[in-house]
Amino acid sequence: DRIKTHADTLQCLITLMEEEALEKARLMDAELASGRYRGPLHGIPYGIKDLLAVKGTKTTWGAAPYKDQEINETAHIVEKLDDAGAVLIGKFTLGALAMGDVWYGGVTKNPWNLEQGSSGSSAGSASAVSAGLVPFAIGTETLGSIVSPSTRNGVTGLRPTYGRVSKHGAMALSWSMDKIGPISRSALDNAIVLSVLNGKDPKDQSTIEAAFNFSANKDPKSLKIGYFKSFFEGNRSSENDRKVLEFLENEGFELHPVELETSVAAGPMTMMLMVEGAAAFDELTRLGWDDELVAQHRNAWPNLFRAARFIPAVEYVNLARQRTVLIQEMHDLMKKYDVIVTPSYGGQQLQITNLTGHPALCLPNGFNGGGSPTSITLLGNLFEEDKLVLLGDYIQKNTDWQAKRPPLFNK
Secondary structure, three states: OHHHHHHHHHOOEEEEOHHHHHHHHHHHHHHHHOOOOOOOOOOOEEEEEOOEOEOOEEOOOOOHHHOOOEOOOOOHHHHHHHHOOOEEEEEEOOOOOOOOOEEOOEEOEEOOEEEEEOOOOOHHHHHHHHOOOOOEEEEEEOOOOOHHHHHHHOOEEEEOOOOOEOOOOEOOOOOOOOEEEEEEOOHHHHHHHHHHHEOOEOOEOOOOOOOOOOOOOOOHHHOOEEEEHHHHHOOOOOHHHHHHHHHHHHOOOOEEEEOOOOOOOOHHHHHHHHHHHHHHOHHHHHOOHHHHOOOOOOOOHHHHHHHHOOOOHHHHHHHHHHHHHHHHHHHHHHOOOOEEEEEOOOOOHHHHHHHHOOOEEEEEEEEOOOOOEEEEEEEEOOOOHHHHHHHHHHHHHOOOHHHOOOHHHOO
8 A cells, every 4th residue: 555655756666566575475474374384585575776687567668768678587685584484565766777866657756855866877776665655675786876876865874795686687887897686774674685695506607505594693793893984974974974973982892993995996897897898788879769868968878878988998908907906905905894884975985985895884873964864874894794794783673773764655
């Protein structure tokens, strides 16, 4: 009922899968009645970003050229969630081809301020969770598409390590950077979902077999925690960010100042995303379908894809070589700590950690002067999301930042 009532206002839903969801829900009820329990997601409704394929249902990628597209397979993670008993109720909006919050049907709204977009590109997933339409949703991130809408909508987003979650059946934007993760109300809920998503998939050769062993019984104060000192002093930091450090210190955590210093510049490496995206959507450009996309400004995909065709292969290879240096330097820094706390948009950490594949947990930490939610980010070592959840869960159980609800949808 909530999704029917509010989805149009938020412009967050592309496909409502009502009949399929009701059938699955009845099956889950029957299994419970017979004594079968599949786990903590048994009977729990959720939605997915509409770049994940579901056989028999359109998969639009949020873009007009693909608005009637059907893909004859189901994404691996959707199958895993189905096996875990979760009930898929719909496919949520994304900015066209995974950029921003503008899709072929409009602009996805922020439940905290309907005059504001929800950011993206996991726009509908974050908006729907914030408004209480679903307990959790699946998003993706290449360069900020979980962190940014989670921040804007005041929800908790977990970007897993690159290679932990299969991308089979998902739209490819950047084969070397795309990541899939959960968006929910809490770090703990995200951990429950990640435990299902996790695992090697023979159909996605980038996946790695790595255990995800979160235990709420561990002492979070045993973690060695660093923080990017200069980022908390910069213009992109806020009083809310500094309050998180104060909270941790007052709770008895020992915090170690550290700086994010690399020998190579991360900014130019984002050209790798442009090149890989241009390759993924080569047909779109060659056939002129990109004219159908809503956004046509200088930095929109149509122009970026065209510009990327002028980047020489030699430059792409050199960027890839520099990226290996960046990955090693980030690994050498992170291995000294269990968690590093950072403003979500501090310095170039968002670009760097997306290039290196390190995991991030984005947590609400208050509101800005205009009443919009803000966030803090916890960074971890490769395949150590459990430590991010351990600290994030402690923060959320001892503060009320994540407990706030958008007034228009808090009924």
